[in-house]
Amino acid sequence: MxxxxxxxxxxxxxxxxxxxxxxxxxxxxxxxxxxxxxxxxxxxxxxxxxxxxxxxxxxxxxxxxxxxxxxxxxxxxxxxxxxxxxxxxxxxxxxxxxxxxxxxxxxxxxxxxxxxxxxxxxxxxxxxxxxxxxxxxxxxxxxxxxxxxxxxxxxxxxxxxxxxxxxxxxxxxxxxxxxxxxxxxxxxxxxxxxxxxxxxxxxxxxxxxxxxxxxxxxxxxxxxYISWDDFWPFLRYKLISSDIDELANIYGMAEGIQYRMKKKALELKVEATFDEWLKAVKSKRFTYTRLTRLSVATLVGMKVNDVxxxxxxxxxxxxxxxxxxxxxxxxxxxxxxxxxxxxxxxxxxxxxxxxxxxxxxxxxxxxxxxxxxxxxxxxx
Amino acid sequence: MxxxxxxxxxxxxxxxxxxxxxxxxxxxxxxxxxxxxxxxxxxxxxxxxxxxxxxxxxxxxxxxxxxxxxxxxxxxxxxxxxxxxxxxxxxxxxxxxxxxxxxxxxxxxxxxxxxxxxxxxxxxxxxxxxxxxxxxxxxxxxxxxxxxxxxxxxxxxxxxxxxxxxxxxxxxxxxxxxxxxxxxxxxxxxxxxxxxxxxxxxxxxxxxxxxxxxxxxxxxxxxxYISWDDFWPFLRYKLISSDIDELANIYGMAEGIQYRMKKKALELKVEATFDEWLKAVKSKRFTYTRLTRLSVATLVGMKVNDVxxxxxxxxxxxxxxxxxxxxxxxxxxxxxxxxxxxxxxxxxxxxxxxxxxxxxxxxxxxxxxxxxxxxxxxxx
Missing domain, CATH: 3.40.50.620 (HUPs)
Structure with missing residues (x-):
């Protein structure tokens, strides 16, 4: 066997x-x-x-x-x-x-x-x-x-x-x-x-x-069928309602990306989709999958210490x-x-x-x- | 004048x-x-x-x-x-x-x-x-x-x-x-x-x-027309996704009420309304308006220091x-x-x-x- x-x-x-x-x-x-x-x-x-x-x-x-x-x-x-x-x-x-x-x-x-x-x-x-x-x-x-x-x-x-x-x-x-x-x-x-x-x-x-x-x-x-579209209003809310230093504790945050994540969540229209937000946050230093993983960690509040x-x-x-x-x-x-x-x-x-x-x-x-x-x- | x-x-x-x-x-x-x-x-x-x-x-x-x-x-x-x-x-x-x-x-x-x-x-x-x-x-x-x-x-x-x-x-x-x-x-x-x-x-x-x-x-x-029903999914999400010690920093939290607020948010059915949650959290020591004010502070992340x-x-x-x-x-x-x-x-x-x-x-x-x-x- x-x-x-x-x-x-x-x-x-x-x-x-x-x-x-x-x-x-x-x-x-x-x-x-x-x-x-x-x-x-x-x-x-x-x-x-x-x-x-x-x-x-x-x-x-x-x-x-x-x-x-x-x-x-x-x-x-x-x-x-x-x-x-x-x-x-x-x-x-x-x-x-x-x-x-x-x-x-x-x-x-x-x-x-x-x-x-x-x-x-x-x-x-x-x-x-x-x-x-x-x-x-x-x-x-x-x-x-x-x-x-x-x-x-x-x-x-x-x-x-x-x-x-x-x-x-x-x-x-x-x-x-x-x-x-x-x-x-x-x-x-x-x-x-x-x-x-x-x-x-x-x-x-x-x-x-x-x-x-x-x-x-x-x-x-x-x-x-569940997708990011279902969770995006909550992720956006989390980014809007959290202090920058709370976001800094999230697992995977680096190079101050939390500022950019929060800024784009605040600036985009309410109608903006998760993909539009991702695209706005994307930079050379962060791949899309790194950003989506960061998004999950932020959504569920997973801290460095948890990992x-x-x-x-x-x-x-x-x-x-x-x-x-x-x-x-x-x-x-x-x-x-x-x-x-x-x-x-x-x-x-x-x-x-x-x-x-x-x-x-x-x-x-x-x-x-x-x-x-x-x-x-x-x-x- | x-x-x-x-x-x-x-x-x-x-x-x-x-x-x-x-x-x-x-x-x-x-x-x-x-x-x-x-x-x-x-x-x-x-x-x-x-x-x-x-x-x-x-x-x-x-x-x-x-x-x-x-x-x-x-x-x-x-x-x-x-x-x-x-x-x-x-x-x-x-x-x-x-x-x-x-x-x-x-x-x-x-x-x-x-x-x-x-x-x-x-x-x-x-x-x-x-x-x-x-x-x-x-x-x-x-x-x-x-x-x-x-x-x-x-x-x-x-x-x-x-x-x-x-x-x-x-x-x-x-x-x-x-x-x-x-x-x-x-x-x-x-x-x-x-x-x-x-x-x-x-x-x-x-x-x-x-x-x-x-x-x-x-x-x-x-x-x-806006009411608590519109914000309740976000408040519930906030209670679910936050650590107890994060909630403890919210303005107005006292006597460990954050434990009860979070617990009821987790336990109630997804379909439960804001009023049902409030009723579940209510105790002799907290009036409804104190709880609704706490709910606003939690929703917007208003800390003791902010006040x-x-x-x-x-x-x-x-x-x-x-x-x-x-x-x-x-x-x-x-x-x-x-x-x-x-x-x-x-x-x-x-x-x-x-x-x-x-x-x-x-x-x-x-x-x-x-x-x-x-x-x-x-x-x-």
Whole structure:
């Protein structure tokens, strides 16, 4: 019995994800698949289109055996940190191999990780380009070619995290050449489309044919689809109603960007959208994803200290499992150094879990479903 | 030429207010009437039904000569402080007399003020009843009868403030026995109704006959009427997304009420209304108006320090004037110790004016009209 790990967002779960799971089952028919999934706010600083419970259910109905939630302090992070937090969780859950999609599955990610492991990240903040761009340049110099496709970049981040934690996982990149990560339209010749394209169709209300790309459209079709548009009035209000020094405490604030975020929130017309505000705030030194992550941290009030605490005392929230998954959980309980929360207690929510709880309450204000208290793991 | 002061909210301006102004003109045909008016958030912790500019315009069209705004730190306050801030402004604007409505215009408010001036307010917070109730009891003991009608209470507060500032104003209570302050329905036999009754009708969308009670219904009828229902999602979000120690800095927080405010915001259903939340938070020690004032302070992020600063360095914002009013402004400019702001500058908004500016921006998020920057005083 192999225990296989996957780090995913499932925003939403689609045939590309299903394909990856089928690949695992093809190679290891007896495997148990554990997914470390982002919660209601995603790595790139977006709210999830549907909540973590709906997404976990879709995964469990389609071959995944255990879904755990990466806490918000570990998840809404640059790729390297997101990868570290995901890999750390999977290590602790007893995973032996990590499967992930890559534009170039033939890359030797572990070797690349060794080549770039000593890059000094503090150097990248000096030039007049974004951190991400500077890092790309340095990586290309070490490896001999660019690593710039989104899933390859994540793959390298997983490999680096794996190296850091003593190479406990064997890496299995799976080719995902059917749909580009950011493809904006559905391809009629395939039943695989990018999550970006699928979300676009779901938000358009013209859902014709979208079920072709989704293994569980039935579970999705009655959900309210959530986006930054739903939270933007609250983010704007937060920026307007907070003092600059309160904003300075938010995780990720740097170089006085809080002044610019607040100024643009005040200056733009009330009718302005989140995207218009983002565009107004954008500068050379800040990528869009850095700004959207900052936006999530501001929205939920995640402080520097909240992230430090999570890094020191990590935990993981069990969203659901199958009977097959139960076996892995039994093994894991004996070995894990990271507490696995099957239920969020009244005490947890006021203690270490408070930012996740708050994020859930804010998400709930839009989808009207309690996210943490009184929710038991899904069992399939 | 007499300069007459009135302290008002005009929420909205109605025939009862007009009656008061006509009374002044009857006694002093040559008078200049200056009104110190609350801004977009009112003394009792409610948002104004229409913004300060609409209300100032209505006053100027109906006999008032100058309208100035009492800053939010001076306005969203218990009656005594509200009265002090209003009286201080009117003193500085050169007013000689103060007109105000009273349920018992025959009361000798200045004498009553002398009788109760030495009551030690710190004593009222000890008993297991609200401050307001304890104060009422003590006042009745001194004066020999209750002062418990809303306008009489305010009248006594004006008298106390006047005493404190050296009795610069002659007080002129005007009988307002036609409509009770809190009357909830319109009386068909009169053209005077309480602002409470008028607001109720305006919110009901059934505006039939309401113009009978309003001298300027034309200016009101196309406005969006604003209430706590509009701001409640933002207040709830603020309570959910703030740490307890951030809430503790809000002006007026006491006895750990922030725990209760936050707890109820988290526990109630997403569909719960502001009134349901208020009712859930209500306790013997806190009156509803104390809670609504706390709610405004929380919504706009008004800190203890913001109020201390205003108390030390007061200012007043000129909303509009008539040609007749211009004369009083010329006199005032020579004598006032309080700066009169005719325009809010970019610098003001980041400096002493920042809480007013913020309150205006939050109000603007609902009525879509810029409240401070680029607004010049109305001239009629």
């Amino acid at each position: 192999k225990i296989i790990g996957i780090i995913a967002e499932y925003n939403p779960f689609h045939n590309g994800h299903l394909y990856q799971i089928e690949k695992v089952k093809e190679i290891y028919p007896e495997s148990i698949i554990i997914v470390a999934m982002s919660g209601n706010f995603l790595q790139r600083g977006e709210p999830a289109i549907v909540d973590k419970w709906v997404r976990a259910k879709q995964a469990l109905l389609n071959g995944v055996d255990v879904v755990v939630e990466i806490p918000i302090a570990g998840c809404v992070q640059p790729a390297d940190r997101f990868a570290e937090n995901g890999v750390r969780i999977l290590n602790n859950m007893g995973c032996e191999e990590l499967f992930f999609g890559a534009e170039h599955a033939e890359y030797d990610f572990m070797t690349y990780a060794q080549l770039v492991q000593n890059l000094d990240s503090t150097e990248f903040s000096k030039k007049n380009i974004s951190y991400a761009e500077a890092f790309q340049e340095a990586v290309a110099a070490k490896i001999g070619h660019n690593i710039d496709s989104p899933n390859d970049v994540l793959g390298l981040a997983y490999a680096k995290a794996n190296l850091k934690f003593g190479k406990k996982l064997k890496l299995n990149p799976i080719s995902r050449n059917v749909a580009g990560y950011h493809d904006k339209s559905l391809s009629p010749d395939s039943n695989i489309a990018s999550a970006t394209a699928i979300r676009k169709v779901l938000f358009s209300k013209d859902h014709n044919l979208v079920d072709k790309y989704l293994p569980s459209y039935q579970d999705l079709k009655d959900e309210k 430090s605490l999570y890094n020191k005392f990590p935990y993981v929230h069990l969203l659901g499992f199958t009977k097959n998954g139960q076996k892995a959980l039994n093994i894991m309980k004996k070995n894990s150094e990271i507490p696995l929360l099957a239920k969020i207690s009244q005490q947890d929510k006021d203690d270490f879990y408070h930012v996740d709880y708050r994020a859930g309450k804010i998400y709930q204000s839009q989808n009207y479903k309690e996210q943490d208290l009184k929710r038991a793991p899904l069992i399939f | 007499k300069i007459i002061g009135i302290i008002a909210e005009y929420n909205p301006f109605h025939n009862g207010h007009l009656y008061q102004i006509e009374k002044v003109k009857e006694i002093y045909p040559e008078s200049i009437i200056i009104v110190a008016m609350s801004g977009n958030f009112l003394q009792r912790g409610e948002p104004a039904i229409v913004d300060k500019w609409v209300r100032a315009k209505q006053a100027l069209l109906n006999g008032v000569d100058v309208v100035v705004e009492i800053p939010i730190a001076g306005c969203v306050q218990p009656a005594d402080r509200f009265a002090e801030n209003g009286v201080r402004i009117l003193n500085n604007m050169g007013c000689e007399e103060l007109f105000f409505g009273a349920e018992h215009a025959e009361y000798d408010f200045m004498t009553y003020a002398q009788l109760v001036q030495n009551l030690d307010s710190t004593e009222f917070s000890k008993k297991n009843i609200s401050y307001a109730e304890a104060f009422q009891e003590a006042v009745a003991a001194k004066i020999g009868h209750n002062i418990d009608s809303p306008n009489d209470v305010l009248g006594l507060a004006y008298a106390k403030a006047n005493l404190k500032f050296g009795k610069k104003l002659k007080l002129n209570p005007i009988s307002r026995n036609v409509a009770g302050y809190h009357d909830k329905s319109l009386s068909p036999d009169s053209n005077i109704a309480s602002a409470t009754a008028i607001r109720k009708v305006l919110f009901s969308k059934d505006h039939n006959l309401v113009d009978k009670y309003l001298p300027s219904y034309q200016d009101l009828k196309d406005e969006k 201390s600063l205003y108390n030390k360095f007061p200012y007043v914002h000129l909303l509009g004037f008539t040609k007749n009013g211009q004369k009083a402004l010329n006199i005032m400019k020579k004598n006032s110790e309080i700066p009169l702001l005719a325009k809010i500058s970019q610098q003001d908004k980041d400096d002493f004016y920042h809480v007013d500016y913020r309150a205006g921006k939050i109000y603007q998020s609902q009525n879509y009209k810029e409240q401070d920057l680029k607004r010049a005083p109305l001239i009629f």
